[in-house]
Amino acid sequence: MGKLLTSLSLALLLTGCAGGESAVPGSTTTADQLMAKAPVAGELPAGSTMDKIRKRGELLVGGSLDAPLLSQQNPATGEVTGFDAELSRLLAKYIIGEPRTKLVTATSETREPLLANGTVDVIFQTYTITPKRAERVAFAGPYYESGQSIAVRKGTSGVTKPADLDGKTVIAGANTPAVTAIQQVAPKAKILELGSDPECLTALKQGRADAYVQDQSILIADASLDRDIQLVGDPFTTDPYGIGLKHGDAEFKTFVNDWLREIQRSGLWHEVWRGSIGTVVKGEAPVPPAIGSAQGS
Amino acid sequence: MSLLVEGLLTTLALTGLSFVSACLLGIVVVVLRISTVPVLRGIGTAYVETFQNVPLLVWLVLFVFGLPEIGISFPLFWTAAVVISLYEAAYVAEALRSGVNAVAHGQGEAARALGLTFAQSLRHVVVPQAARKVVQPLGNIFIALTMATSLAGAVGVVELTRAANRINLAEAQPLLIFTGAGLCYLVLAAGIGAVVFRLERRFA
Numbered sequence: 001m002g003k004l005l006t007s008l009s010l011a012l013l014l015t016g017c018a019g020g021e022s023a024v025p026g027s028t029t030t031a032d033q034l035m036a037k038a039p040v041a042g043e044l045p046a047g048s049t050m051d052k053i054r055k056r057g058e059l060l061v062g063g064s065l066d067a068p069l070l071s072q073q074n075p076a077t078g079e080v081t082g083f084d085a086e087l088s089r090l091l092a093k094y095i096i097g098e099p100r101t102k103l104v105t106a107t108s109e110t111r112e113p114l115l116a117n118g119t120v121d122v123i124f125q126t127y128t129i130t131p132k133r134a135e136r137v138a139f140a141g142p143y144y145e146s147g148q149s150i151a152v153r154k155g156t157s158g159v160t161k162p163a164d165l166d167g168k169t170v171i172a173g174a175n176t177p178a179v180t181a182i183q184q185v186a187p188k189a190k191i192l193e194l195g196s197d198p199e200c201l202t203a204l205k206q207g208r209a210d211a212y213v214q215d216q217s218i219l220i221a222d223a224s225l226d227r228d229i230q231l232v233g234d235p236f237t238t239d240p241y242g243i244g245l246k247h248g249d250a251e252f253k254t255f256v257n258d259w260l261r262e263i264q265r266s267g268l269w270h271e272v273w274r275g276s277i278g279t280v281v282k283g284e285a286p287v288p289p290a291i292g293s294a295q296g297s
Numbered sequence: 298m299s300l301l302v303e304g305l306l307t308t309l310a311l312t313g314l315s316f317v318s319a320c321l322l323g324i325v326v327v328v329l330r331i332s333t334v335p336v337l338r339g340i341g342t343a344y345v346e347t348f349q350n351v352p353l354l355v356w357l358v359l360f361v362f363g364l365p366e367i368g369i370s371f372p373l374f375w376t377a378a379v380v381i382s383l384y385e386a387a388y389v390a391e392a393l394r395s396g397v398n399a400v401a402h403g404q405g406e407a408a409r410a411l412g413l414t415f416a417q418s419l420r421h422v423v424v425p426q427a428a429r430k431v432v433q434p435l436g437n438i439f440i441a442l443t444m445a446t447s448l449a450g451a452v453g454v455v456e457l458t459r460a461a462n463r464i465n466l467a468e469a470q471p472l473l474i475f476t477g478a479g480l481c482y483l484v485l486a487a488g489i490g491a492v493v494f495r496l497e498r499r500f501a
Contacts, residue, residue: 109471206365
């Protein structure tokens with residue numbers, strides 16, 4: 001409790017000092033500069049999905065508000081930042097000419113229905129492309145490839161590789177790709193699912209489980225803030241993330257794929273990566289995955 | 298499929314265990330609330346107000362993540378069972394109190410006039426009449442409690458709803474899977490309703 005209060009007051013102090021947007025001119029300008037450089041599509045076929053979006057003047061995006069580095073809302077400004085959030089704004093600019101998006105909170109149990117009934121146009125939410133899902137939705141991309149890693153409390157012995165998780169209790173974010181990844185490498189592991197990354201971390205530190213499996217970039221961010229945990233080895237899966245689209249809309253899928261190719265070629269993709277995931281993952285931006293390379297895309 | 302059965306069994310265990318302990322604790326609380334000693338009455342009232350006025354999910358998060366901070370840690374299932382019992386006991390106590398209140402004042406006065414003690418008047422006069430009045434509200438609480446167990450899924454207990462979530466993650470068929478889970482809850486609630494109906498016809 002004491003610790004919680006300290007960090008709370010520290011957070012208050014920090015926001016107090018920072019005093020809103022003006023204190024961090026660097027980051028906002030970069031995002032704006034990025035947006036200014038972003039391409040806009042030309043004439044759109046009448047009646048197509050992208051034409052409807054352009055006429056509406058707003059791209060409806062299904063995503064998260066609580067995914068660090070990917071799509072996280074700043075409670076002070078209300079702004080959503082991260083790799084997924086930035087890309088969705090680039091796509092909105094490409095279609096509409098302005099980066100106007102409306103984020104609808106999606107969850108793994110609502111993603112398919114949200115697309116099918118037209119509540120959202122696209123899903124940007126570390127949506128792993130799988131052949132089974134591809135029967136319900138169409139996937140543009142993959143636009144990013146990541147992998148699941150293992151984190152443990154510092155000083156934990158007996159967990160050096162994924163197979164060591166077998167028979168142990170392992171924490172995973174509820175409804176994340178980690179759940180299925182653990183089932184594959186360690187069928188006898190007992191999986192403890194919790195709603196958010198902070199809950200998972202707390203449970204790990206409180207000893208409710210032996211390890212925590214999560215997307216590597218999120219774990220790197222966690223470990224950089226918290227000295228009590230450490231990562232074990234390299235990622236043990238490859239998760240191709242796709243942009244979820246309505247099933248059967250081949251025209252829109254081709255359109256989004258063309259846009260992805262364009263921002264990859266121009267280097268915009270890399271700049272978005274450097275501004276989000278690249279702030280915690282060391283080294284150069286990775287080579288983006290080839291469009292259509294994942295089974296189901 | 299086995300995951301769904303496992304989830305259903307966990308839901309059943311959580312529901313049964315919590316309802317029995319909530320009833321036992323609820324009886325204690327209601328006796329405190331209607332006792333003639335002001336301090337005990339105050340304790341009973343404080344209990345009910347505390348647990349009724351904070352959402353169950355908040356209690357679950359506080360117990361699951363808060364207690365280990367002060368060195369108390371139980372397995373998740375038992376933590377959830379304890380929290381749901383404590384929470385629902387407040388509602389059970391209020392249902393029982395409404396039953397007691399439904400017994401006409403004159404009954405208690407008559408019992409006292411006959412020279413019965415507090416315990417005797419409760420046992421022979423008030424409780425038999427009050428019991429008939431509380432069958433229906435207790436049945437409602439039982440059903441509400443069954444639905445409330447799904448919140449345990451939010452703190453990592455793999456009950457029916459969490460199991461449905463996990464299956465959906467692989468199958469991507471939310472409408473089908475959650476309709477199935479919903480039907481399971483429906484059958485549970487209908488079963489409880491049927492039992493309550495028979496008890497009511499017998500006693501009330």
